[in-house]
Every structure is written in structure tokens, then in C-alpha cells.
Amino acid sequence: MDMKEAGSQRKLQLQEPEELRLEAYENSKIYKEKAKAAHDKLIAKKEFNVGNKVLLYNSRLKLMPVEIMDGSTTTKFTVNGQQLKPFYESFQEHTVEELHLLNAAYN
Template identity: 65%
Template sequence: MGFEKAGAERKLQLQELECLRLEAYENSRLYKEKVRAIHDKNIKRRKFRPGDLVLLYNSRLRLMPGKLRSRWKGPNRVEKVEPYGVFHLRHPSSNKILKVNGHRLKLYHGEKMKDNKELEIFHLEDPSSADD
């Protein structure tokens, strides 16, 4: 009799343990869904069109960047946009095309580049003083 009662008690404990484990799995799934939703909401979608000027992030400077060295290279011109955030870039001084992920790009807000690539050079001189 004691064995039958102990066996029945053990079966009830195992059922309860299984219910707790299933509840933990469900709670974990709900937590992951909420965290994924928050993460996806905070991701910035990069929308560049062909012809836009962008700066390219240089991830190799992470180890020893130097005090005043910029991590952004460019500006580069977007040549082609592919699905899933792949962009084809061309630097104005070369004909090579780079394929990069859109997360490594940001919009260049400087002045528009001229297609003829002419540079205007200004020579700076000290102002004349009243003593001269």
C-alpha cells in the first residue's frame, strides 16, 4: 500500500514539474518576442537612393584609431541599391565599385560634389597691418 501511494504521489510531482517546465518555455517565448519587438523598433532603416553622397564607416580603426583620425571615409556616391541593405558605392576619384552593408553608411551633409571634379584653390594671406 505504501508503494502504491508513493508511486501515485511521484506521478503527480512529475506532472506538476512538466507543467512548470512548459510554463517556463511559454514565458521565455513571450519575453523573446517582446525583446525582439523592442530591438526591431530601435533599428534605423537606411534609405539611400542612387546618386546620394554617403560616408563609409571604417571598422578597422577600432583597435588603434588615433586621437583625431576620423572613422568615416568619403564621400562616396551610391551607384546601385540592392534588396536587404546592400549598396554599391563609387568613390569620385576611382572607378572601383564597393559592395557594402547599409549599416556602415550615413548620409553626407556636405556640399554637393561637382561631376567635372575641378577644385577651386584659395591662397590665404595675412592682412596688411597699419605699420606698413
């Protein structure tokens, strides 16, 4: 093997880890994009109209700001829109019937 060929072989060996690193970076980027798309698909879309009553989880985050008004004091404040849930006034509590099971003999 002459020196020129040995030199070109050495250059290829030095570039190989860099190529592997770039390939791993691209694969990681693709994985993150797919994971984000799958996560975003699971997020429920919420639609609120002016005048709707909502339940608010107490949070200091203001990632998706929504302005709401307290019905009793007419005070307006900004909250994270992801922390709101619809309030259903006509919701009625149901009683649950209890059933007691007897021990069954297994054959």
C-alpha cells in the same frame, strides 16, 4: 492511502518540474519576441538613392549588403548597409559663443 493513489500522486510530482520548465521556456520566448520588437522599433530606417554621397563606417560585416561606388576611382564594392550614413555637403560649421558666469551668492 492505497498504492494506486500513491502511484498517481508520484506521477504528478514527477511531471510538475517538466511543466515548470516548459512554462519558463514559453515565457522566455515571449520575452525575447517583445525585446526584439522594441529593439527593431528603435532602428532608424535609412533611405538612399543612386547618386547620394554617404559616409561609411569601416566594417567587415556584410549583414545587409549594399553595393556602393567610390566617386574618385569608380570602384564598386559591397558593404553593410547599416554602416552607411547620409553625407550632407551643405553642412556649415557654426561658431559657439562662450559665456563666463560669475559666482552667484546663495541665500
